[in-house]
Amino acid sequence: MDIQIKKGLLDVCVLTVINKQDSYGYQIIKDISTCIEISESTLYPILKRLESGCCLTTYSLAHNGRLRKYYRITELGKQRIYDFFEEWKELEQIHSFIIQEGRT
Amino acid sequence: MNMNKELYLKRLRSLIRALPDGERRTIIDFYREIIEDKMESGQTEAEAVAELGDVHVLAQKILAENPNRKPHDANRIAGIVLASFFGVMIVAAVVVNALSVVNFRTYATSTQQQSVEQEAETAEGRKVSAPVTKIKCIYVDAENKDVEVIRGTGNDITMAYETDADQSFTFTTTDGVMKLVNRQRFKNDLFHFLSSANHGHIEVGVPEGYAGEIYLNSSNGMILVSDALQVNKLTCDTSNGTVRLNNIHAETVIVDTSNAQLDLTQVTASKVNASSSNGRITVKDLASPDVNLNTSNGSIKGNVVGAEQDYNIHTSTSNGNCSPSDHSGGTKDLTCDTSNGDIDLTFSE
Numbered sequence: 001m002d003i004q005i006k007k008g009l010l011d012v013c014v015l016t017v018i019n020k021q022d023s024y025g026y027q028i029i030k031d032i033s034t035c036i037e038i039s040e041s042t043l044y045p046i047l048k049r050l051e052s053g054c055c056l057t058t059y060s061l062a063h064n065g066r067l068r069k070y071y072r073i074t075e076l077g078k079q080r081i082y083d084f085f086e087e088w089k090e091l092e093q094i095h096s097f098i099i100q101e102g103r104t
Numbered sequence: 105m106n107m108n109k110e111l112y113l114k115r116l117r118s119l120i121r122a123l124p125d126g127e128r129r130t131i132i133d134f135y136r137e138i139i140e141d142k143m144e145s146g147q148t149e150a151e152a153v154a155e156l157g158d159v160h161v162l163a164q165k166i167l168a169e170n171p172n173r174k175p176h177d178a179n180r181i182a183g184i185v186l187a188s189f190f191g192v193m194i195v196a197a198v199v200v201n202a203l204s205v206v207n208f209r210t211y212a213t214s215t216q217q218q219s220v221e222q223e224a225e226t227a228e229g230r231k232v233s234a235p236v237t238k239i240k241c242i243y244v245d246a247e248n249k250d251v252e253v254i255r256g257t258g259n260d261i262t263m264a265y266e267t268d269a270d271q272s273f274t275f276t277t278t279d280g281v282m283k284l285v286n287r288q289r290f291k292n293d294l295f296h297f298l299s300s301a302n303h304g305h306i307e308v309g310v311p312e313g314y315a316g317e318i319y320l321n322s323s324n325g326m327i328l329v330s331d332a333l334q335v336n337k338l339t340c341d342t343s344n345g346t347v348r349l350n351n352i353h354a355e356t357v358i359v360d361t362s363n364a365q366l367d368l369t370q371v372t373a374s375k376v377n378a379s380s381s382n383g384r385i386t387v388k389d390l391a392s393p394d395v396n397l398n399t400s401n402g403s404i405k406g407n408v409v410g411a412e413q414d415y416n417i418h419t420s421t422s423n424g425n426c427s428p429s430d431h432s433g434g435t436k437d438l439t440c441d442t443s444n445g446d447i448d449l450t451f452s453e
C-alpha cells in the first residue's frame with residue numbers, strides 16, 4: 001500500500017483502538033496487527049504526533065513494579081476519527097467514479 | 105547476536121544521543137516497556153529484544169524521524185563560553201561553530217516542512233495569530249515562561265511573547281491546532297538561575313466564541329487563565345509554577361502542578377480535576393457535578409456552589425483536619441485527598 005495512505009490510516013487505527021479504552025504501547029500493536037502490520041518503531045512516531053496534535057494524552061500507571069504509559073483519546077482525537085469517516089465518503093465517490101469510467 | 109534488554113537499550117541510548125535528553129528518555133522508556141510487556145506475555149528476553157531488530161537500524165529510523173536534534177545554538181554558545189573561560193580554546197569554538205552551521209541547515213529544512221500548512225500570518229517574533237474559526241485546539245508549551253490567557257477582542261486568537269536570545273519559539277498551525285512551543289536554548293548553563301529570574305511571559309488572547317480545547321504547559325512558569333467562557337477542555341500542567349484560574353466555563357478542567365499552589369476562582373465545569381503534589385489547592389465558588397481535588401502535602405480550602413446533601417462526598421487526609429465529612433446518596437461527586445494538610449470546604453448556594 002502507498003506509504004502516505006498507510007500512514008494516515010494508521011493514525012486513525014491507533015485513535016480507534018484507544019477510543020474503545022485507554023491502552024498502552026504493546027496492546028495497541030497487538031490490537032492493530034490483526035488488521036494491518038505495524039512495528040514498534042512505526043507506532044512511536046504516530047503516538048508522538050497524535051500527542052503533539054492534542055489527539056491524545058498520556059498518563060502512567062504502576063504495573064508489576066514498573067510504570068506503564070497509557071494513552072487516552074481527547075475530544076480532538078475523536079473528531080479526527082469522525083473526520084476520517086467524512087473523508088471516506090469522498091473516497092468512495094472517487095472509487096466508484098474510477099470503476100465506472102474504467103469500464104467504458 | 106543475542107543481546108539482553110539492558111545492553112540493547114544502552115546501545116540505543118548511545119546511538120540516538122543527538123536527540124534532546126527528554127526525548128531520548130521517552131524513547132528508551134517506550135522500548136523498555138514494549139520489551140517488558142512482551143516478556144510478560146511469555147516471550148523470552150532474547151526473543152523480545154530480537155523482535156525489535158538490529159539496534160543500529162532502529163536508531164537510524166528514530167533519528168530519521170526526529171527533526172528535534174539538540175539545539176544548534178547551544179553548541180555555539182557553549183563554545184563561546186568555553187573560549188572566554190579558558191581563552192585558549194578558540195580553535196575548538198571555531199570547530200563547534202562550523203558544526204553548528206551544518207546542523208542549522210538540516211534543522212532549518214525540517215522546520216520549513218513542518219510549517220507548510222500554516223494558515224496564520226506570522227509576524228516577526230512577537231505576536232502571532234490565527235482566525236478563531238479555524239482553530240480547535242490551542243497548545244502552549246512555555247518551558248520557563250509564564251502563560252497568561254485573557255479574553256481577546258476581534259476574530260483572531262493571538263499569542264504575544266517577548267523574544268529573547270536564549271529562547272527559541274516555534275509556532276505552527278496544523279489541522280486546527282495552534283501551537284507555540286518555547287525551548288530554552290542554553291539548558292546546561294551555569295547561570296541558568298540568573299537568566300530565568302527575568303523570565304517574561306506569553307500572553308494568549310482568546311476571543312469570545314472559542315469553544316475548542318486549551319492546553320497550557322510550563323515547567324517553571326505560572327499559568328493564569330481568566331474569562332475563558334465556552335471552552336471545551338482546559339488543561340494546565342506545570343512543575344513549579346502556580347496555576348490561577350478565574351471565571352472559567354468549560355466542559356472539563358484539568359490542572360496539575362508538582363510544587364506550587366492551585367487557585368480556582370469561579371470555575372464552572374462538568375468535570376474538574378485539580379492535583380498538586382506539594383502545594384495547596386484553593387477554590388472559590390467552584391461549580392461542578394464532578395470534582396476531584398488532590399494534593400499530597402498541602403491543604404484544600406474554599407467553597408463549592410451547591411447544597412452539601414447533593415454531593416457524594418469522599419474526603420481523606422492522613423495528618424490533618426477534615427471538613428465536610430463523607431456523605432453518599434447525592435447526585436454529584438466531590439472527592440478530596442491530601443496526606444499532610446487540612447481539608448476545609450464549605451457549601452454555598
